[in-house]
Amino acid sequence: MKILVTGGAGYIGSHTCVALIQAGFTPVIADNFSNSHPLAISRIEAITGTRPESHNCDIADPDAMREILQSHKFAAAIHFAGVKAVGRSVSEPLETYRENVAGSLSLLQSLKAGGITRLIFSSSATVYGGAEQMPIPENAQVQPTNPYGHSKAMVEQILQDLAAAEPDWGIGVLRYFNPVGAHKSGEIGEDPQGIPDNLFPYVSQVAVGRREKLQVFGDDYETPDGTGVRDYIHVMDLAEGHVAALKTCLQSDGLFAVNLGTGQGSSVLEIIKAFEATSGRSVPYEITDRRPGDVGTSYADPAKAREMIGFEAKRDLTQMCRDAWNWQQRNPTGYSNQ
């Protein structure tokens, strides 16, 4: 069964391609490599023994998408392509809305024209903003606090309206919490360009000596040690969550939205300690001011994903740190210079 994977060379997309191949699906990647490296495709092949077909194209290019869609019989699409930097979404909102909202809209039109009505969409826990209820259930209010979160919420709304108007669509909206770690082989992993936005790649770059120290944004939150608490999920668990969601979406019409998280929160200081224990390296850090827009605590209620798609995260924090560190050591500068 062929699956179109937009953004399939990226961090989550590449791990999901591995999980898809291992589950017997045939992913076909559409990626413009604006935030990824073609080497990821060879690494997927190194892990699975299968080289996924890939196309260097933009999801917002209807001609390029038509060509791919006409040359395959796809059962569904998984849509990862987009931009994810929260800070940049605040400074360059138009760019974020163009990539995430206009790009998704154009892709949806191409999919519809190509007769594909099964879709998995990468959303984010960012849509919940500063939710008051912990753990966060899917029916919590959608109230993003930045343009990136709004862009995800807008696409969710478009998909809801589409599913309501056209009952032959089957759509799974996946709200990821904090994907971290790497495939255990160390062949693929997170390779942020420039200064990492996220905690894990920052911590591993400090541990490997690429950066001097970590900045911890605030230690005065209402959490046990004052630092921010997040729900970290191993990227291979997340990838397997996509396979579970895909199987559900292939069999059911309408739209479902589920959280993909572990249901456990860890603080920044806990992550630093866990990473130091796994790597045997010290991770120097300094406490700085809170980052505007950050919330103190955010972790998922994972019950609906368990009931609806039969998904439960299996890998613990030690595995997340071990696999992130293995990737970092084997690829100190990511995919570049190799």
Ligand SMILES: NC(=O)c1ccc[n+]([C@@H]2O[C@H](COP(=O)([O-])OP(=O)(O)OC[C@H]3O[C@@H](n4cnc5c(N)ncnc54)[C@H](O)[C@@H]3O)[C@@H](O)[C@H]2O)c1
């Ligand atoms: N990583 C996270 O923490 C996180 C959390 C929640 C949601 N998400 C969402 O999951 C998705 C994947 O995230 P990721 O971490 O793998 O990011 P990523 O940047 O590693 O992957 C995105 C991929 O899409 C490609 N791409 C971007 N714009 C494109 C376009 N117009 N046409 C074709 N390809 C394009 C990039 O080259 C890249 O390979 C994104 O939609 C992101 O918003 C990520």
